[in-house]
Amino acid sequence: MDVTSDSPWASIGLDWFEGQLLEHLVGSPPADVVSVAQAAGVSTQEAERTLQRLEEASLVIRIAGRPARWTVSPPRSSLGGLLARRRTELARTEELAERLYAAYEAVSAPRTAHLVEVLQKGEETAARYAQLLRSSNAEVLHLAKPPYVTADRASSPAPEVAAGVRLRSVYETEGFTDAVSLETASRGTADGGELRLASHLPTKLVVFDRTSALLPVRPDRPTAGSLVVHSFALVAALAALFERVWDQAVPAFLGAGHDRPVPAGGAPTPRPDERTREVLRLMATGMKDDAIARALGISRRTVQKHVSDAGTALGAKTRFQIGLLAAERGWLGRRS
Template sequence: MDVSSSDALWAGTGLGSLARQALEYLVSNPGADTDAVAAGTGVSAAAARTALKSLEAELLAVRIAGQPTRWSAGPPRSSLGALLARKRQELAKAELYAEQLDEVYRTTPGRHIASDLFEVVENDEQVGARYSHLLRSSRHEVLHFARPPYVTRRIAPTDTSTAAGATVRPGVRLRSVYDSDGIADDGCLETALRGAPTEGELRLLPGLPMKLVIFDRIAAIMPLRKDDPAAGSLVVHSSTLLDVLTALFESVWERAVPLSLGSRPASHAASPGKQEAALHSRTRNILRLMAAGMKDDAIARALQLSRRTVQTHISDLGRQLGARTRFQIALLAQQRGLFGDTEE
């Protein structure tokens, strides 16, 4: 019997790993004594005895009279079926208890819950705790809008990818769009880059409509007031509204400009070809960030360049393209394909 993948299958029974191994051994070796079970499962006789007693308590194994005591597994379909039926009854009781607790939760003074579809969280600390719980529970993807005004006394949950020490799980995709009109605020860009995990993707776009975080497309959180992110948040569970919010995010994501940090000053020791490639990459990055509405200082910080270097690139581009304004530069660069692959 292949037991290498059985742990997950047995989790719902409540049996420990050792009890599971002992039962699987007895199914294939009827009438085995304790020492045989211990040898067959690779544990001590004392551990095997404990596992066999737990199987006896769950009516999964019975003792056979005689010396030494021998053990026999019950018919798995009926004995395990009875165990699973008991577990289902226990889960039903737990669900009823959860409903009772939820009723107490909803009727507690000071808590505002209009329905199962929405939840109002007004306390700033509770907002952070609620956000952390939703973030830790996410298994697939987190979608994120960040725009000013930002909470300055601490990192606000809807401003960054983490809150109260919470981070996305490994393998969970994080996609963030930052409002380029506010990305130049002191510390904002640095916070955004620190908060993004390896799997994270950052884009920029001016004039984001709102702050928003969507968790696995089954829950979302947004501020109650657009101009005051510390005034509380609305937690959304409505599938209809979540579909609308997700569609809004995807529409904004398509129009947003990727924040690429691949550009670094080329080493003087690098070959002329590599220096030229680095120069082209840097120019594309400057174009993308400029098209997103970022100012020279913010572009310089994002790409780890001096402000003068950024301005020199923009001036050179203007001369090459015959453009006089930043808007004309971005428009002509787009028409001539100078932005390159936006998915870099």
């Protein structure tokens, strides 16, 4: 029996010709096999075989006589019975699939648990993150983008990086305006961490000592769960992704700071003070004045004054020109 998905009868196990013959009999009076064959344009033998298959499925009835005649069973009851049998078969198949999956999981889960952990609840993710952070002794690499998960800070104090651990973070510019990201970034830089901004990040990610990595199951839904990756090859690939993003991101320095040198061959003198350069760096990432003000802990008017002073010094009339000329003169250079 050639059952194809193109036939509307395929779902109940009939091929295209069987379905067509059944539809013909529904609208016709009882007929012998010769008449059925002529109407269908097939041989008497093929019509006979098809009618017998339909009879086995209780879809047609043979009326005794010479010659015997064929008619359909009441479609609602005959097809309903066939559909019920199909549902029963599908239910048994589903049960079999569940048993097979349970057996597969019982064998595979212990085999893969050392490669990837699945954390299904937010509190599990928070606890595992804190544990991995505390156990890090060399470096932590962090990509941060919204939406962020807020936690009860009274019951869950913010975890800290151990002394001597190098922390490098890249925040997505669009989300770097809320209290959670600003406070987290400020705390990290206050402990000696390095911060950069990028207009777009591919995913949220934390890499611990290049031996473990934490990332969400669904980047757009933090509550959907997280993965802790231990596979050396996967962690190495995720660390390489971080380094690529880090190299293309723009350095940012929060709060008041001392003058920082730029790379050799960078900005010619005279150059603006460090605060103006901080403002220009953040502006170059696409941040608006209000966001820059919040990030640096200054007023919006002060931000605009720094931008205006830079424009005057550069002879630029637009923010775009200011950013372009500041970059050309090395004012946006990274720390050495």
